[in-house]
Amino acid sequence: MSRVDSEFKNRVYDYVAQIPQGRVMTYGQLAALSGAAWAAWEVGQIAHTGPADLPWQRVVNKSGGLARGYPGGFEGHKKALLVEGVEVDTEYKVQVGDLLWWPIDKDQNSLPL
């Protein structure tokens, strides 16, 4: 069995589904939370091949950069984010420092899962 099994995938799906509108998460973050910190790349593949009804536009890379392979390319990704009220600069990046979502409530220090 592979080290990145369907369990990992399902966790990624769960986390992505829980990202609130207007916030973002990173690939590495999702990978680490799902139990495979080295599998950030896998998360990208999962995003590419996974269910289209999940808000993949809320997933960006560590620098806030958008995804090449998003349907419609950078433009498509940018548009999808703008609809949600997320500002995207001319370099196709978002302010990840302000918008990054973390499933742990920092104030209450509790886990929603």
Next chain:
DNA sequence: GGTCTGACCAGGG
């Protein structure tokens, strides 16, 4: 079966 690529990341030069 080997080899290459990829919606990535961290570290070193």
Next chain:
DNA sequence: ACCCTGGCCAGAC
């Protein structure tokens, strides 16, 4: 700040 490398894995040829 840039470019390169190693890491690890799944899919496509």
